Amino acid sequence: MLTDADLKALRDAGLLDDAKLAEIDAFLREREQPPAAPTVGANLPRFDLTHVLWYAGALIIIGAMGLFTNEAFNRMGGWALVACGSAYAVAFLTAGHMLWKNQSLRIPAGLLIAVAVSMVPMIIYGVQDAYDLWKYALGDPGQYQNFFPYVNGSWIYMEIGTIIASAIAIWRYPFPFILLVGGIALWFLSMDLAMWFTRGPGNYVDWEMRRDVSLYFGLAMIVVAWAVDIIRRDGPDYVFWIHIFGVMAFWGGMTLNDGGTELEKFIYCLINIGLIGLSLFLNRRVYAVFGAIGVAVYLGYLASEVFKDVIMFSFALSAIGLGVIALGLLLNRNRARMLAAMDNIVPQSLAWLRPEHARAAH
Known part of the structure; x- marks a missing residue:
């Protein structure tokens, strides 16, 4: 390794000038500096194939014990469902609790705990069925899979x-995915409560009321998630799933509107454009996704009216699809710049409405 004396000797011999000597000296000193500390979050786990398999496994279990329980399963009776649901809940909760102690296994642990929570409706259904408590509700709803x-x-x-x-699980085990189970239950509750207010199932068969309940409930969920985003300063992103279910319920209720005037359809397009803007305001990409789909729905409607020919209609829809992809690329490439422009x-008087992570994202 060259010493300072060697470098000065090279300079005195005329092989190096003072400028080059200073440049070499600076380079060597920089190499001697200790390596920079790793960036915060650099070692955080990424969402890779392993995570996909973990989440997929949890969703398969939840679906198997909910959506796909068949008639033979339900014929076991109320107490059998209570026993089955309780056994699953205890087993998954115990496994999740044991894995939770290992920081590197928090994801599978949280997913197992979420599966345990998803057994609660089966247990309560079993108790209601065993004691024939449907008379205190609105009658026997049929099989659990309904x-x-x-x-x-x-x-x-x-x-x-x-x-x-x-709520108890997320308090004890702060894992945002648990809110998926609670969010679905909250969404279902909004629609089922409407049957109590309408005084009977017969008054709740029309799609219009279901659509309106979904729309207003989704709007309320968006407002709640937005408020939590403003208050939250750090920690897990608990309201991620609330944003998703809120915009799904709101956008779904809005999109399922039958008919409507041309002005109403145009307003629908403007609202979807507003969702794209809200995505930048809150730094929540899910609003841009649904907004872009909504704009595509409106443009597809226009294309079906303008291009009556089947071939031209297909070309028009293809162009719309390419436009949506291009919009996604534009937002992805210039997102930091757009957030800074936002x-x-x-105005300063409205800046408090932006969550901290939206202001600091760039």
Whole structure:
């Protein structure tokens, strides 16, 4: 290794000038500096194939014990369902609790705990069925598997219990995915409560009321998630799933509107454009996704009216699809710049409405 004396000798011999000697000296000193500390979050786990398998496994279990329970399963009776649901809940909760102690296994641990929470509606259903408590609700709702596809006022006890269990679980094990189970139960509760207010299932068969309940409930969820985003300073992103379910319920109720005037359809397009802007305001990409789909729906409607020919209609829809992809690329490439521009556009009096992570994202 060259010493300072060697470098000075090279300079005195005329092989190096003073400028080059200073440049070499600076380079060597920089090499001697200790390596920089790793960036905060650099070692955080990434969402890779392993995580996909973990999440997929949890969703398969939840689906198997909910959506796909068949008639033979339900024929076991109420107490059998209570025993089965309780055994699953205890087993998954115990396994999740043991894994939770290992920081590197918090994801599978949280997923197992979420699966345990998802057993709560089955347990409550079993108790109601065993004691024939449907008379205190709106009648027998049928098999447990109907809980997911059908609206019925008798489900509300199951939903309230699931929401409470989710709140306790997220307090004890701060893992945002647990809110997925609670968010679904809360969404179902909003629709099932409408049956109590309409005084009977017969008044709740029309799509218009279901659509309106979904729309207003979704809007309320968006407002709640937005408020939590403003208050939250750090820690896990608990409201991620609330944002998703809020915009799904709101956008779905808005999109399922039958008919409407041309002005109403144009307003629908403007609202979806507003969702894209809200995505930048809150730094939540999910609003841009649904907003872009909504704009594509409106443009597809226009294309179907303008291009009557089937071939031209296909070309028009293809162009719309390419436009949506291009919009996504534009947002992805210039997102930081757009977020910075949003800071300049938003007046100081309204800046507090932007979550901290939106202001600091760039």
